[in-house]
Amino acid sequence: MNADRKLLKARADLLLRQPFFGSLCLRMVPHEDCTCNGTWTDGKTLAYNPHFVDRISHEELQGVLAHTVMHPACQHHKRRGNRDARLWNMACDYSINWILLEAGFTLPDGFMDDEKYHGKNAEEIFTDLTRNFDQAGNPEIGKQQDGPKRIDIEYEDGKGEGNDLEAGEDDERSPTGEDGESSTEGIDSEEIEDSEGETDEEQSADPGGTGEVRDADDAESGNGESGDETDKDWLQALAQAVNLARDCGDLPGGLERFVQTMLYPKVDWRELLDRFISARARNDYAWTPPSRRHLHLGMYLPSLSTEQLPEIVLAVDTSGSIAPDELDQFATELSSILETYETTVRVLWCDLEITGEQLFSRADLPLELQAAGGGGTDFRPVFKWIEQNYIDPACLVYLSDMECGQFPEHEPDYPVLWARTGGGGYSPPFGDMIDVC
Structure with missing residues (x-):
């Protein structure tokens, strides 16, 4: 089965199995991008590397699609500001992956999840992650773990798990600059033309390998800040997806809390x-x-x-x-x-x-x-x-x-x-x- 047909089937099955995620996924336009490592979205486009799609299982692909749509649902494509793109993706992954796991999804090896970040937003997690960088900007890294690869930073309290992946490298080693757009610096030209979906994760802006979020296309040049504070179209789509999911059955607890936080922030x-x-x-x-x-x-x-x-x-x-x-x-x-x-x-x-x-x-x-x-x-x-x-x-x-x-x-x-x-x-x-x- 070629990548296009596999992606189409995964989207259809996602709509039947998890209508909340499936309906949101249908909002984005699929686009083949052989220069990316896996998938990415800016709130409008669902870009994918066909080699990556071919390599993962049908269940993992549904998990990647659900993960990718959660980024604009959380307004991650509008909230980065001038934060480091790679570390921002890590923080966003930590904020949503536990919700996907609770909802029954399977994610590719390397996904990021840490119980200490459950229920926290991306900004809080980003701030915590930056505390683990030394003065030279390099993170403290733990040891390689057996089993499914999880890329976590070793925390100051010594409780973190991780491997020898150096998250948050300098811009010389990262394919993204501050504006979240792809860069060819430090990557083989043949790999850029047609990546096999296996680019060195130290260079990827998606170190978890589950779907990258890029700034919305109305972001101001040079600093990643969006023109609007929120993407109102996505908030409306979120409310519609919630109603559709409730018509088909109850939402998982973590997803229910997420929706309440996004749509109805707590104010007296x-x-x-x-x-x-x-x-x-x-x-x-x-x-x-x-x-x-x-x-x-x-x-x-x-x-x-x-x-x-x-x-x-x-x-x-x-x-x-x-x-x-x-x-x-x-x-x-x-x-x-x-x-x-x-x-x-x-x-x-x-x-x-x-x-x-x-x-x-x-x-x-x-x-x-x-x-x-x-x-x-x-x-x-x-x-x-x-x-x-x-x-x-x-x-x-x-x-x-x-x-x-x-x-x-x-x-x-x-x-x-x-x-x-x-x-x-x-x-x-x-x-x-x-x-x-």
């Missing part, structure tokens, strides 16, 4: 709610009193009198998943918003349909939310109700456990914030999400 939900709603406030100005900042110049200008906020719609999932104390917490935060802004809050209670409606203003403080309804969950009726009643809200806040995949087909014109309880459920196809806990 009260701060996020206040920040989300405050961004929709409109300033209102009045001539009495005038702005004191300009009086000494003889200029009479209006001053800021109040901050006004158009109507907020709060939708509450009444399927029985929202506990009374969670409802009380949310009522307290909404009361604070009504104290700050001259606005109204329209509460829609919904399960499979709209089961109740309440309208609150500052005169109704403090808010007391009383659930109405119960049963199943469908998110679509709320959006349909807003449209049919010609409501133009400043934003919609939807309080739910997200244990429902019935979302509207189209994103509305107004901002949507999903306030999730319980920490599980589906990822929304649009809007922002915070965890209420």
